[in-house]
Amino acid sequence: xxxxxxxxxxxxxxxxxxxxxxxxxxxxPATVAVMINGEVVRRSRWESIRLAEGDELEIIVAAAGx
Amino acid sequence: xxxxxxxxxxxxxxxxxxxxxKFSSIETMLAAVRASGAELVTVAxxxxxxxxxxxxxxxxxxxxxxxxxxxxxxxxxNAREAVRAAVLGRxxxxxxxxxxxxxxxxHHLMPDPIETYNAAVTLVKExxxxxxxxxxxxxxxxxxxxAGCAAVMPLGSAIGSGQGLATLSMLQVIxxxxxxxxxxxxxxxxxSEAAAVMEMGGDAVLVNSAIAAAENPTLMADAFAAAVxxxxxxxxxxxxxxxxxxxxxxxxxxxxxxGGS
Amino acid sequence: xxxEWLDVSPWLDLARRADRGMAMQAAVASDPxxxxxxxxxxxxxxxxxxxxAARAQALTRRHFGQTIGLYAPLYLSxxxxxxxAYCGFASGRRIQRHRLSAAELEAECAALKxxxxxxxxxxxxxxxxxxxxxxxxxxxACAASRFHNVTAExxxxxxxxxxxxxxxxxxxxxLYQETYDPxxxxxxxxxxxxADYGCRLDAPARALEGGMRSxxxxxxxxxxxxxxxxxxxxxxxxxxxxxxxxxxxxxxxPRIRPQSGDYAADFPLSQRQLAQIVFAFRIxxxxxxxVLSTRESPRFRDGIAGVGISKMSVASRTTVGGYAExxxxxxxxFEIDDHRGVEEFCATLRAKRLQPVFKNWDAVYRTPCLxxxxxx
Numbered sequence: 162x163x164x165x166x167x168x169x170x171x172x173x174x175x176x177x178x179x180x181x182x183x184x185x186x187x188x189x190p191a192t193v194a195v196m197i198n199g200e201v202v203r204r205s206r207w208e209s210i211r212l213a214e215g216d217e218l219e220i221i222v223a224a225a226g227x
Numbered sequence: 228x229x230x231x232x233x234x235x236x237x238x239x240x241x242x243x244x245x246x247x248x249k250f251s252s253i254e255t256m257l258a259a260v261r262a263s264g265a266e267l268v269t270v271a272x273x274x275x276x277x278x279x280x281x282x283x284x285x286x287x288x289x290x291x292x293x294x295x296x297x298x299x300x301x302x303x304x305n306a307r308e309a310v311r312a313a314v315l316g317r318x319x320x321x322x323x324x325x326x327x328x329x330x331x332x333x334h335h336l337m338p339d340p341i342e343t344y345n346a347a348v349t350l351v352k353e354x355x356x357x358x359x360x361x362x363x364x365x366x367x368x369x370x371x372x373x374a375g376c377a378a379v380m381p382l383g384s385a386i387g388s389g390q391g392l393a394t395l396s397m398l399q400v401i402x403x404x405x406x407x408x409x410x411x412x413x414x415x416x417x418x419s420e421a422a423a424v425m426e427m428g429g430d431a432v433l434v435n436s437a438i439a440a441a442e443n444p445t446l447m448a449d450a451f452a453a454a455v456x457x458x459x460x461x462x463x464x465x466x467x468x469x470x471x472x473x474x475x476x477x478x479x480x481x482x483x484x485x486g487g488s
Numbered sequence: 489x490x491x492e493w494l495d496v497s498p499w500l501d502l503a504r505r506a507d508r509g510m511a512m513q514a515a516v517a518s519d520p521x522x523x524x525x526x527x528x529x530x531x532x533x534x535x536x537x538x539x540x541a542a543r544a545q546a547l548t549r550r551h552f553g554q555t556i557g558l559y560a561p562l563y564l565s566x567x568x569x570x571x572x573a574y575c576g577f578a579s580g581r582r583i584q585r586h587r588l589s590a591a592e593l594e595a596e597c598a599a600l601k602x603x604x605x606x607x608x609x610x611x612x613x614x615x616x617x618x619x620x621x622x623x624x625x626x627x628x629a630c631a632a633s634r635f636h637n638v639t640a641e642x643x644x645x646x647x648x649x650x651x652x653x654x655x656x657x658x659x660x661x662x663l664y665q666e667t668y669d670p671x672x673x674x675x676x677x678x679x680x681x682x683a684d685y686g687c688r689l690d691a692p693a694r695a696l697e698g699g700m701r702s703x704x705x706x707x708x709x710x711x712x713x714x715x716x717x718x719x720x721x722x723x724x725x726x727x728x729x730x731x732x733x734x735x736x737x738x739x740x741x742p743r744i745r746p747q748s749g750d751y752a753a754d755f756p757l758s759q760r761q762l763a764q765i766v767f768a769f770r771i772x773x774x775x776x777x778x779v780l781s782t783r784e785s786p787r788f789r790d791g792i793a794g795v796g797i798s799k800m801s802v803a804s805r806t807t808v809g810g811y812a813e814x815x816x817x818x819x820x821x822f823e824i825d826d827h828r829g830v831e832e833f834c835a836t837l838r839a840k841r842l843q844p845v846f847k848n849w850d851a852v853y854r855t856p857c858l859x860x861x862x863x864x
Contacts, residue, residue, distance in 0.1 A: 167274040187277050192286060194318035201314045221315045223298060225256055226248040226271030369733045404733060479541035482791025483760050
C-alpha cells in the first residue's frame, strides 16, 4: 500500500504493521515516536494498529538542538 | 547545605543544564555533556531521516549514566503544537520532563508568553514536569508556578545572543518571589554570568551556545560546571556586605526627644 | 498544633545582641529579610535611630512618593460577647452600647464625605447574631457606594463570608492577631469567638483567598514581649505576601498608651521603641503600607509621617458613629490623642511637604481580586 511518511510517498510492502514499516525505513523502534493522521500513537498500541492506504505518518526522533 | 535541585519528584546533583544544539559534531556534544557533569540535557525533535540516522543522539545520550533527557518543543509556534511536541518527546524518551519553548519569531526567538502559559496548563494536566522557557517577567513566573510548572526558566537575554544577564533586575525579583526552582536560560555567554546567577539565589542555569560555540567546548563545559558550583557555594558562604553608608541629613528624630510615652 | 513558622527563635538572639556594625549594614541591605529586620530591632540599632529614620524616609519616598494616605474609622457597633482584657468594648464592661441603624449609617457616611474622606474603615465588636456577617456586609455595601475604599476591621470570618464582603465592595480587611504568643493570647481572651487563636491566625489568608485586595496585620503593642511578637508579625506578613502574590499586606502599629482606658500594658513600649519598630518594618519591607492611628500624639504623628509611616487615620471617633449629629451616644473603644480635624491635619502635613491623599484609585474599576497561589 502507499503511505505518506514524513511528507513523502512511501510504498509499503508489508501488512500494515508499524513494526514492519519501521524496519523498512531502517528506524530503530525504541528511538522513534509515531503519528498517524495527525494523532500521536503510543508505543503500547503499535501492535494493534493496521495501517491503511493513504495514511499519513510522521516518524519523529530526538535530535541535537534547541 | 544542598539537598539537590528538586524538579518534579526528582532531585539532581548538578545545577548546570545543557542544551545539545549548535555543536560541531555529535562527538563534541557528548564530550561536552560529560565534562559539564550535567544530569539534565535538552534535546529537540525532528523527523526521522535515514540518511542522517547516525545523528540519533537518543541512544548515546540516554546510555550515559545519570542523564535525564528533556525534550524541548522548539519549532512549535503555538500551544497546540507545543503540546503535541511534548507528547512526542515523552514517547521517544520516556522522560516526564519537557522544556516548553514557543518562540514564533525566528529573528529574536523571544518566547510567547500566552501560548507558553496555555501549553503549560495543558501539559501539567497531562502529568508532565513542565520547565517553561519564558520572558523574565515576575508576574508570568508566578502564573506559571500557580499553573503547576516544576520550575520557571526566565531568559537572561535572547537565545544565542551572548548578551548575558540583560534581564538582571527582573531575574532578582523572580528569584526572590518564586516558590519553585528558577533556572536561568538563554543568552549566557561566560561562566562568571552563571556564577552570578547562583550567587543571587538562582537554582540552576541552562547553557547551550556559550559551550557549543566556544573554541574548546569540553573545557568550557568544565568551566561552567565549576562556576555554577562556585556561585552556589558563595551564596551559602555568605558574601561580605557591600560598604554603603547611610547618610542622615537634618535630624528626623527630634520628635522623639524629651521622653514621651 | 502551632504552625512552625511562628518559631522565630533563630532571630531573637540577633534582635537582642546585634552590634552597631551589623545594624548599619542591615539598614542599607539591598534585599532585606527577617534577618535584617531582627537586627534593626536591636538595642544597637536603637542607638542609631537617626540613621534608621533617614533610611526609612528615603524608602518611604521611593515607594510612596511624598504622600500620606488618609482614612477615618467608623464604628458600626460596640456590642460584644467577648471579654478581651484590654478593650474598652469588652463584654463585661458596663458602657454605653449602640448599633448603627441603616439611617444612622447613611448619615455617618455623609458626614465623613463632607469632611473630604474617601476611604473608611468599618469596625465592630466580636461576632454577634445582631452584628454578624450580614450586618457587616450590608454596611460595606452602603459604604462602598460612597467611598472609594472600604476596609473592614471586624471579627474573623470564613472564606465565603470574606468573598461576600468583597462582592459587596470591601477592598481590604484588617485583623490584628493582637499577640502571636499563644499563652498570652489565651490569658487575654477568655471566652467568645475571638478566643480561637488558630481561627484568627488564619483569617487574613482566608480573606485573601476570598478575594480581598489586601489585608492589614498588626499586634497590639504592650500585650506581650514586643521583640518576639513583632518578629512573628513580620513572618506572618512575609508568608502572606509570598503566597498571595496578587494581594497586598499593610502593617498597623496600635500601641497601648498608659492613659488610655484602665488596662495597663504588661510590656509597655516607649515612643522611641515604637518608632524603631516602624523604621525596621519600612527598611525590611520597603513597599508595604505602614499605618498609624490617632492613638498617638500629634507630635509623634507629625514626626513620623513620611518617615516610615505612609497612611494615617484622621479626625477619628472611636464611639459608634459620632461624625453625624443625630447618632445616639455611645462609649469609645479607646481614647485618641490626636483630635485635629481634617483641615488642620492636612495643613500640618503640607507644611512638612507631604501631600495628603484621600483615594488611590477610583472604585469604578474594582472587581474582587482572584489571584492566589496553590502552593503554601
